[in-house]
Amino acid sequence: MRTRDENKVDLIYQKAIEMIVKEGLDGFGVNKLAKAAGVSPATIYIYYKDREDLIMQVTLRATNHMMEESMRDFDPEMSFEEGMKVQWRNRAKYFLEYPLETEFIEKMRYSRHYDKVFEQLHKIFKETMGRFHHNALNRKELLKLPFEVFWSVAFAPLYQLIKFHTQEGSWGHKKYTFSDESMQQTLSLVLKALKP
Amino acid sequence: MRTRDENKVDLIYQKAIEMIVKEGLDGFGVNKLAKAAGVSPATIYIYYKDREDLIMQVTLRATNHMMEESMRDFDPEMSFEEGMKVQWRNRAKYFLEYPLETEFIEKMRYSRHYDKVFEQLHKIFKETMGRFHHNALNRKELLKLPFEVFWSVAFAPLYQLIKFHTQEGSWGHKKYTFSDESMQQTLSLVLKALKP
DNA sequence: AAGATAAGTGAGCGTTCGCTCTTTTATGGA
DNA sequence: TCCATAAAAGAGCGAACGCTCACTTATCTT
Numbered sequence: 001m002r003t004r005d006e007n008k009v010d011l012i013y014q015k016a017i018e019m020i021v022k023e024g025l026d027g028f029g030v031n032k033l034a035k036a037a038g039v040s041p042a043t044i045y046i047y048y049k050d051r052e053d054l055i056m057q058v059t060l061r062a063t064n065h066m067m068e069e070s071m072r073d074f075d076p077e078m079s080f081e082e083g084m085k086v087q088w089r090n091r092a093k094y095f096l097e098y099p100l101e102t103e104f105i106e107k108m109r110y111s112r113h114y115d116k117v118f119e120q121l122h123k124i125f126k127e128t129m130g131r132f133h134h135n136a137l138n139r140k141e142l143l144k145l146p147f148e149v150f151w152s153v154a155f156a157p158l159y160q161l162i163k164f165h166t167q168e169g170s171w172g173h174k175k176y177t178f179s180d181e182s183m184q185q186t187l188s189l190v191l192k193a194l195k196p
Numbered sequence: 197m198r199t200r201d202e203n204k205v206d207l208i209y210q211k212a213i214e215m216i217v218k219e220g221l222d223g224f225g226v227n228k229l230a231k232a233a234g235v236s237p238a239t240i241y242i243y244y245k246d247r248e249d250l251i252m253q254v255t256l257r258a259t260n261h262m263m264e265e266s267m268r269d270f271d272p273e274m275s276f277e278e279g280m281k282v283q284w285r286n287r288a289k290y291f292l293e294y295p296l297e298t299e300f301i302e303k304m305r306y307s308r309h310y311d312k313v314f315e316q317l318h319k320i321f322k323e324t325m326g327r328f329h330h331n332a333l334n335r336k337e338l339l340k341l342p343f344e345v346f347w348s349v350a351f352a353p354l355y356q357l358i359k360f361h362t363q364e365g366s367w368g369h370k371k372y373t374f375s376d377e378s379m380q381q382t383l384s385l386v387l388k389a390l391k392p
Numbered sequence: 393a394a395g396a397t398a399a400g401t402g403a404g405c406g407t408t409c410g411c412t413c414t415t416t417t418a419t420g421g422a
Numbered sequence: 423t424c425c426a427t428a429a430a431a432g433a434g435c436g437a438a439c440g441c442t443c444a445c446t447t448a449t450c451t452t
Binding site: 001002003004005008039040041042043046 | 426427428429430431432
């Protein structure tokens with residue numbers, strides 16, 4: 001039998017992300033994607049059941065990738081400060097290396113597909129981060145807080161910084177540029193907030 | 197001449213938000229909206245130039261409303277802590293009173309329409325908040341930080357809390373519920389981070 | 393009461409959409 | 423070498439899309 005062309009799959013993946021970031025979920029069409037990737041519409045339906053399935057699978061793949069990168073060299077047994085530094089560094093690195101995927105994931109987080117896609121990912125994820133949270137509490141390196149409050153203070157500022165960086169300069173004349181320096185600065189504020 | 201039925205405009209506004217929150221920007225159609233609002237498609241084009249213009253205007257109206265509510269009783273000459281409390285209280289109140297609009301605005305913030313719509317709003321907004329930021333710095337009630345870093349730490353956690361509240365319980369078995377208590381708790385962490 | 397005017401309608405236009413059918417092409421195993 | 427098989431293509435289906443036109447309806451002014 002004829003062998004599957006994996007380049008084609010990757011091209012579809014890449015173009016789909018590109019198109020959704022540029023034109024949004026509306027404005028994203030299967031025929032358009034086929035043309036952009038230089039394949040027949042029918043080919044896309046070999047890999048994906050339908051439009052919905054395509055969006056889901058692409059989102060799942062991108063998110064999985066980001067999660068893996070975020071968790072590199074991370075161990076929930078680490079000290080609170082050490083663990084936070086690793087996570088922030090990893091996320092920032094991923095964002096700088098894969099800006100398109102980052103923007104795509106952020107878009108999808110606010111789409112109606114979020115719940116289904118992220119549910120299974122977060123099962124494993126929350127287990128690890130839950131352990132990390134638990135350990136930090138036990139060692140009294142972290143204030144006693146509900147997990148969601150902890151999370152909101154610990155990571156939301158980083159994502160907002162990334163958003164500032166990504167978006168056009170609507171907030172002033174000179175655009176904000178994400179840097180290791182301002183990341184470190186923000187992280188130190190967050191640690192100050194969360195440590196007893 | 198026949199008088200304009202303002203109820204009809206408001207109904208279109210309300211149904212559009214409902215539909216976009218439920219089905220996303222894809223899945224939102226003019227014909228569908230017309231049916232949902234019980235008007236003719238042609239009627240919609242009396243008020244709006246085209247689909248894009250409709251999305252823009254609805255987003256603009258919703259965001260304007262949120263901004264007004266956020267700024268109620270706020271004065272950039274307030275002390276830093278007082279100002280932060282007012283802003284957090286106002287935003288939380290708006291969110292609890294208008295959960296649909298809140299979800300809609302958050303969705304739109306991550307759509308491709310964001311830049312155009314929010315640009316003009318943020319001009320006034322950033323002026324006021326810039327003054328507030330500036331005053332707090334002068335009075336040494338706030339650490340010396342770039343505006344974006346300040347903003348990320350000051351408000352992103354609140355929006356993340358709201359997102360936790362809104363979304364389904366993917367993060368665990370028991371769903372997080374936003375409350376005045378956890379808002380106060382989170383705000384106190386944020387103030388701790390930002391004060392010298 | 394009647395005319396002027398803008399609000400509002402319903403049918404339907406051309407186009408694009410998601411998707412499939414039939415056919416062709418490439419490759420592994422016999 | 424050639425057959426079996428799955429990949430891939432291209433044309434095009436019905437449905438839904440954004441949008442418009444010819445027309446009716448309600449309300450103001452006089």
